[in-house]
Amino acid sequence: MDSLEEVNDFVKNGHQQYLPHISLDSVIFGYHDQHLKILLLKWKGMNGWGLPGGFIQRREPMSQAANRILQERTGLDQVFLQQFHIFGDSPYRLQEQSPQEFTKKYGHVVEDSWLFERTLGIGYFALVDYSKVSVQTDFFTDDHQWWDVLEIPTLLFDHNEVVQKALATLRLQIYHQPIGYNLLPEKFTLNEIHSLYETILGKELDIRNFAKKLVSLGIVKKLDERRAIGPHRSPYLYQFMKEAYENALKQGLVHTY
Amino acid sequence: MDSLEEVNDFVKNGHQQYLPHISLDSVIFGYHDQHLKILLLKWKGMNGWGLPGGFIQRREPMSQAANRILQERTGLDQVFLQQFHIFGDSPYRLQEQSPQEFTKKYGHVVEDSWLFERTLGIGYFALVDYSKVSVQTDFFTDDHQWWDVLEIPTLLFDHNEVVQKALATLRLQIYHQPIGYNLLPEKFTLNEIHSLYETILGKELDIRNFAKKLVSLGIVKKLDERRAIGPHRSPYLYQFMKEAYENALKQGLVHTY
Numbered sequence: 417m418d419s420l421e422e423v424n425d426f427v428k429n430g431h432q433q434y435l436p437h438i439s440l441d442s443v444i445f446g447y448h449d450q451h452l453k454i455l456l457l458k459w460k461g462m463n464g465w466g467l468p469g470g471f472i473q474r475r476e477p478m479s480q481a482a483n484r485i486l487q488e489r490t491g492l493d494q495v496f497l498q499q500f501h502i503f504g505d506s507p508y509r510l511q512e513q514s515p516q517e518f519t520k521k522y523g524h525v526v527e528d529s530w531l532f533e534r535t536l537g538i539g540y541f542a543l544v545d546y547s548k549v550s551v552q553t554d555f556f557t558d559d560h561q562w563w564d565v566l567e568i569p570t571l572l573f574d575h576n577e578v579v580q581k582a583l584a585t586l587r588l589q590i591y592h593q594p595i596g597y598n599l600l601p602e603k604f605t606l607n608e609i610h611s612l613y614e615t616i617l618g619k620e621l622d623i624r625n626f627a628k629k630l631v632s633l634g635i636v637k638k639l640d641e642r643r644a645i646g647p648h649r650s651p652y653l654y655q656f657m658k659e660a661y662e663n664a665l666k667q668g669l670v671h672t673y
Numbered sequence: 674m675d676s677l678e679e680v681n682d683f684v685k686n687g688h689q690q691y692l693p694h695i696s697l698d699s700v701i702f703g704y705h706d707q708h709l710k711i712l713l714l715k716w717k718g719m720n721g722w723g724l725p726g727g728f729i730q731r732r733e734p735m736s737q738a739a740n741r742i743l744q745e746r747t748g749l750d751q752v753f754l755q756q757f758h759i760f761g762d763s764p765y766r767l768q769e770q771s772p773q774e775f776t777k778k779y780g781h782v783v784e785d786s787w788l789f790e791r792t793l794g795i796g797y798f799a800l801v802d803y804s805k806v807s808v809q810t811d812f813f814t815d816d817h818q819w820w821d822v823l824e825i826p827t828l829l830f831d832h833n834e835v836v837q838k839a840l841a842t843l844r845l846q847i848y849h850q851p852i853g854y855n856l857l858p859e860k861f862t863l864n865e866i867h868s869l870y871e872t873i874l875g876k877e878l879d880i881r882n883f884a885k886k887l888v889s890l891g892i893v894k895k896l897d898e899r900r901a902i903g904p905h906r907s908p909y910l911y912q913f914m915k916e917a918y919e920n921a922l923k924q925g926l927v928h929t930y
Binding site: 438472474476477478479480499501502509510536538 | 692693694695729731732733734735736737756758759761762766767791793795845849
């Protein structure tokens with residue numbers, strides 16, 4: 417959506433193509449080299465940052481919409497993407513916007529629009545390698561940036577709440593879900609997965625207990641194989657046990673002790 | 674909503690009062706005396722069972738709507754109630770209903786209605802003591818029953834999927850969330866909480882490991898107090914550590930190891 421004509425049509429008639437009252441808000445975590453970041457877009461005219469997002473097409477499965485939006489924004493497909501919360505309580509979510517406000521923001525005169533109505537936000541999060549991502553902006557946004565999770569600015573709307581909830585969920589689920597799959601090579605060293613988990617959790621983890629825990633929870637298995645990384649250094653390799661993991665999750669068996 | 678006039682108005686004009694395209698579906702778990710059940714309502718004219726639910730008022734916070742619906746159905750207030758998933762992918766959720774179908778179901782002739790449009794379902798679950806609940810039915814339903822979780826029949830719509838996801842979430846979260854608060858007396862014996870957890874998880878738990886785990890996770894504390902329940906039997910009492918628990922949850926710290 418780039419031309420003014422397309423934007424006009426979206427603002428006026430988008431509800432014929434998309435479900436009104438519901439948006440998808442994506443918290444895209446980026447990990448690389450022991451840094452955990454979040455993708456933010458700069459909204460035009462509002463002098464502020466917010467999360468990328470979009471709407472569900474009338475006949476489109478919701479998870480497909482989430483994948484489409486992620487792909488449109490980042491070019492990425494087939495990554496771990498998960499709904500984590502629906503936001504419908506914050507003051508911002510309870511009110512309608514005015515056309516005047518919209519015009520002021522985007523310099524774009526409209527009378528009435530489905531975009532001004534109360535909209536619940538379905539939060540999805542993804543975890544990607546940000547060094548591999550090429551971000552797309554559009555008519556409503558004019559810049560993007562990966563922000564360190566420890567330095568997130570005050571965001572537009574209720575997006576700080578959305579980010580905090582996503583981070584809390586990511587941390588809660590890191591031992592339940594195959595979260596790190598696309599961030600590590602297929603076979604990785606204990607040091608590599610240890611760094612990833614320490615970075616996501618934002619704290620130090622004793623590496624011996626950590627290895628025991630991962631293996632006992634059935635998340636990874638130790639291979640009978642090593643990687644030569646230097647003289648006298650050839651650590652054992654590990655691999656995610658993706659299938660067993662997903663089966664257990666489907667049955668609600670993971671971590672029920 | 675009982676009179677035909679009220680129902681007519683709801684079918685025709687309900688979208689002026691409620692947000693269209695979004696329903697709340699409640700999985701109300703009932704626990705009593707080592708049985709775990711789910712509240713189902715029988716839909717009029719459809720010869721089938723489904724979950725209780727409702728809609729969000731235009732200016733109503735979503736969590737308030739969930740509480741209101743629970744209260745309207747069960748008379749209960751202030752129970753542990755939590756959103757757990759939003760359903761927007763199943764074939765039932767992707768299609769619109771026809772007026773003919775509606776008329777056939779309810780013997781009620783209508784032309785067009787916001788109720789026929791595609792509707793995403795926000796799943797909430799609650800856990801209550803079913804011996805204390807008095808269930809309300811309305812125009813659309815004509816019976817209710819508490820069904821054992823092991824004997825749930827084939828449900829209307831995609832409600833079997835909703836129930837399975839709720840049960841899996843309940844089991845995943847039983848060590849993260851203050852789920853049993855309103856099901857046990859303020860001070861309880863190890864046997865009482867052990868029975869509750871075994872019933873919810875649907876499996877046996879070694880009672881010694883269980884006690885250690887609960888205390889080490891900071892969910893309960895052992896009191897310096899006993900309950901006399903018979904000659905030579907006066908077990909120690911335990912209490913939930915509700916405050917520490919909720920603080921940790923807010924910070925996303927529970928169970929991040």
